[in-house]
Amino acid sequence: MRQFSLGLVTSKELTIPLCSYVYGCNITDVSAFPKYLDLFRTRIGHYTDATDITLIYDNGSVSKKNLLELKSREPQYHYVCAFSLSCYKELLDIPVDDYKTVSICGDKDILCYRTTEDIWGEKNECGSKPLSFALLYVH
Numbered sequence: 001m002r003q004f005s006l007g008l009v010t011s012k013e014l015t016i017p018l019c020s021y022v023y024g025c026n027i028t029d030v031s032a033f034p035k036y037l038d039l040f041r042t043r044i045g046h047y048t049d050a051t052d053i054t055l056i057y058d059n060g061s062v063s064k065k066n067l068l069e070l071k072s073r074e075p076q077y078h079y080v081c082a083f084s085l086s087c088y089k090e091l092l093d094i095p096v097d098d099y100k101t102v103s104i105c106g107d108k109d110i111l112c113y114r115t116t117e118d119i120w121g122e123k124n125e126c127g128s129k130p131l132s133f134a135l136l137y138v139h
Helices: 029-044 064-072 089-093
Strands: 004-010 017-024 054-057 078-084 100-104 108-119 122-128 134-138
Touching (some): 004 029
Parallel strands (some): 054 078
Antiparallel strands (some): 004 017, 100 108
16 A cells, blocks of 8 residues: 655635645655745745744654754744653643643633743743643744
8 A cells, every 4th residue: 555644734714725745655754844844935925924824733743953944944933843742751740730721713622731841952832731642832
């Protein structure tokens, strides 16, 4: 069976595809991310303001190099990425009572814990959900 991976950008309102990138399963997400980011900047950058865009990606694309690339080039996008909690095991010990209810999209409430953590030498806002195995890194 032939497999492939897909990078996809959709609009928030209509969830229609705006930009996509298909790559072979022999290419890791972490190595495909910079190429997709360049393609994304070229395709989407002409149509909208960067302040209207939030990139969301999982821990397969996260690396120090990719985060530096994302932060160092214009335009600057907001982003949320997932880290494995194995990097921040102390978050697993936080009691659920310390979590706060956060409203997302105006109609859904989730429990969330927000903190500031040192990630690769830089303080960043982070959060997690109860029983979650990912740490969200928010910029």
